[in-house]
Amino acid sequence: MRVDGDSQDCQGDIPLRSRPAGNSAAPEHHRGYDQGPEQGHEPCHGTGHDQRFLTRLATPVTLVIGGSACISLSAIFVKLSDVNAGTAAFLRCALALLLLAPLAAVELRRLGPRARRPVLTDLAAGLLLGVDFVFWAASIRDVGASIATVLLNIQVLVFPLLARLLTRTPLPRGFWLTAPVLLAGVALAGGAIGDPEPGSSPVSGILYGTAAGVAFAGYLFLTRLAGTAPAPSTPSRARGHIAVPVCTATFSAGIASGVLGALWTGIDPTPGPAALGWLAAMAALGQVLALLLITPALPRLAPATGAALLLLQPVLAIATAVAFIGERPTATQYAGCVLVIATVWYATRVGAARGAETSALRSTGRG
Incomplete structure (x- = not known):
């Protein structure tokens, strides 16, 4: 929660910076959040306590958990809308923009414009995101909301390969060991191996899910490039955009x-109306709110912690799809889901440990 010198109190709503010299109340950011109100200055109906409570509640961990929960509902909303893949993908972007555009406009006024290169990168990333949306919606129709969300984790293989091919980044340790295990898990979860859920189309569902995962990996790769830290000479007001890059990518998506x-x-x-309502709920929760929660929180967490929390998405997607829309994956599909999630967890843990080791070497002059 941002508190600055322009904050207002409840005594006439006078900005602290514009008070007369005789009123020597210090700006809020000069006092610790855990300190009580100044002597002789009564709190405004518990507002300070409420702010401290919300500050403690909105930790990076709780923000990522909340964002993951929102994203886990997306596939259910798409399935309940009962529209084709193109309609679901296009309308989710159009509806999301109705919410993102005002947020982006406010952010631009507060922080100033972004540099030209990251904006172009966000636009390119959004094109891949749009492809991901279409194929993912097609996968939901063929293998269900729960399994389609799990299949999207194929991006864990594609992302390192893209980094290796395009930026010559070394592959994570154990990549060639985890890759076949993850692929086997995808085949089991999708139903290509073992028993598929009755009424599903495992082959096309896996193909569409894989295509969505590849496009999503490309989106993540480009957004990582666009999010490169600015040079030291860049004014601090030009940093910290959250809604603007999401809005830019959603537009091109x-x-x-x-x-x-x-x-x-x-x-x-x-x-x-019914279909539009489900898609509006998906755009508001699974696209806008989820990204606005997760985007600022992940950089404040250790990589392994953030990656582990993001794995709540497929877990919650399976649980909610079974509980609310009656999906019934088979035993072999559940086994494949467990295999995929466990492999992704292992890969992200190894990658995080490798990154920490590299940082330690660099800090001692050996990197």
Whole structure:
């Protein structure tokens, strides 16, 4: 929670900076949050206590957990909307922009514009995100909301390969050992090996889910490039954009999903009130709120902790799909889900340990 010198109190709503010299109350940011109100200055109906409570509640861990819970509902909302893949992908972007655009405008006024290069990178990343949205929605229709969310974790293999090919980043330790295990888990979870859920289409579902994971890995790779820390000479007001890059990527994702959806499945701009409501809920929770919660929280967590918390997404997606929309994955599909999640957890733990080891070597002059 941001508290600055322009904050107002409840005594006439007078900005602290504009008080007369005789009123010597110090700005809030000059006092610790755990200290009580100044002597002779009564709290405003418990406002200070409420702010301290919210500050303690909104920790990086709770923000990532909340964002993961929001994302885990996305596949259910897409399935409940009962529209084709192109319509689901395009409308989720259009509806999300209605919320993101005002937030981005406020952020631009407060922080100033972003540099040209990251904006172009965000636009390119958004094109891949739009492709991901279309194929992921198609996968949901073929293998269900729970399994489609698990299949998206194929990006854990694709992302290091992209980094290796494009930036010559060394592959994580054990990559070639975890890759076949993850692929086996994907095949089991999707139903290509073992018993698929009755009524599903495992082959096409896995293909669409894999395509979505590849596109999503490309999106993550480009957003990582766009999020490179600015040079030391960059003014601090130009840092810290959250809504702007998400809005930029969502805009180009809408273009990509609109073109791909129109060419492949067609797009219904008026799918009906019920379908529109489910897609609006998905855009608000799974796209806008989730990203606004997770984006500022992850950099404040250790990599291993953040990666482990993000694995709540497929776990919660399976639980909610089984509980609320009656999906019934088979025993072999559950085994595949466990295998995928365990492999992703192991890969991220190893990658985090390797990053910490590299940082330690660099700090001693050996890197």
